[in-house]
Amino acid sequence: MKKNQAVSQDDRELPTGWRWARLGEVCEIIAGQSPPGDTYRKYPEGLPFFQGKADFRPRYPIPRTWCVSPTKIALPGDILISVRAPVGPTNIADRKCCIGRGLAAIRPGDQADRDFILAALRLFETELVKLGSGSTFSAINRKDLENLIIPLPPIAEQKRITAILNEQMAAVGRARTAAEAQLDAVNKLPAVFLRRAFHGQI
Template identity: 45%
Template sequence: MKLNSTNFNGDWSNKTLSELGTFARGKSRHRPRNDPALYAGGFHPLIQTGDVTQATFKITSHSAAYNDVGLAQSKLWPEGTLCITIAANIAETALLGYPMCFPDSVVGFSADPDETSEVFMHYVFTYIRKAIQNSVTGSIQDNINIEYLTNLSFKIPSLDEQDRIAAVLSALDAKIDLNHRINAELEALAKTIYDYWFVQFDFPDVHGRPYKSSGGAMIWNDTLKREIPAGWEAGVLSDIAKITMGQSPAGDSYNEDGRGEVFFQGSTDFGARSPDVRMYTTAPGRMAREGDILMSVRAPVGTLNIADRPCCIGRGLAALRGKDGSGGYLYRVLMDLKQVFDRRSSEGTTFGSINKNDLFGLRVLIPKPEVRRAYEEMAHNWFQLDALRDKESRELTQLRDWLLPLLMNGQVRVA
């Protein structure tokens, strides 16, 4: 299958991918794969297909690790290896940010340095991914193998031109990755302070000292079944939030042509921070405002995004904002509630949706206004910076996706 032959790249060489480097499957020979003996005390990083899919460019974190027993039945791949998924979301790629293991549902590619680079091949696969996916859709199981990969044919420019193309595209991806990392660090900081103030109750007292640790008065609350700071109350979510439940517009009003209002049906539209626009409607029903917190009310219940524009919301979503116009504190409260929903799901409780009455009536802790305002003043700035970086990343992503086919078919050349 030749994937990028055009009138613009006649001077490029036609190569099968097997001529450009070496493909080898990851290893995970032991069964069952989740045997605790493979992981206890582990420190050899392990990733799965989902980690490849979620990465923008490089994989820079891992959530599992093999011990020496686990490593013995697997393989540690070097930093820079190109990972290619061959099952589930096939032909997704990312580069290892440091040495890692991965299972046989992922293929590792090592470039022949005289022919190409792992970075350039990442963009080759980004360009041909849809064609690969379309070629196997509808088979008994949508997957590919190494033989399939090695037989693919692609028009390849000179090594110098490859490097120039990769430099342009990777510079955009590096900035997108940096934005994501900064936002993740700010999110972690916001959570740490929230937990310190509203879970451990060590918010600054009138003297600037940690409240509970300094002997601040605590009282038992029968509703919440725990001690809370004096002057704080138990309430329900609708006490602190204005909540709009989604309502899907008429089916014949949907379109993908940009006519009418942006429409988000549910969490399948969610991105890293704000939803990805896929659908519009000319007959909008319930609307969310820019800055509203969008919450999935169908499985997975509690997943959150932020509306980056006015939008119509369907039955799968609710839009929430603080009654005082704030969002940072409410966002953290909703993240706490999501942990409750996730725990119910993991325990096997049937929890496919949440209705209006249950959502409005969720029990929450209501701090003194001055404590909540102090947190909100900090969180507001973080939210604003987060939104700016998210917007920039989306614009850079659009630019990269516009440039990619032009560079890969030779229509645009990098001097």
């Protein structure tokens, strides 16, 4: 696939009411830009400055650097996407922040639900990686993101789908917490067993 070539839809039929849409039709794309190096801070002054995937956590990024003269700004709720080696990983901005050239911010408009767009980006992450594979190092630009074609249902259906998805993700989180608690109990079992033995309870 050539650089700047849009990801095209396949031959599958979409459900009634759905359509293929370019990401740039329904979202604003803000390409990151690195501010001057002398505006960086290693302590909280100015805005948190996120530069790439290294700042990402499972859902929200963690600030390690701040900037007193930000050039490109993401707002709370914007999707943050890594656009330079690696291409594709996503997070959500939970605060106003400065974004460097390793990231872009995606701001859904009225026709797009944030969590639906986030799920679509993760679904098409492999396609985004292919877009960045032609350069010296993997990278995509704002135009690549704007030209990404995604299946888009009406906004009410997007919200219905993401409500189900979020509930399923919450259930997975609860199951993981329970499993971790069980694992912790298993890890503590030898010490508990020995303690009982020391007290003549075995």
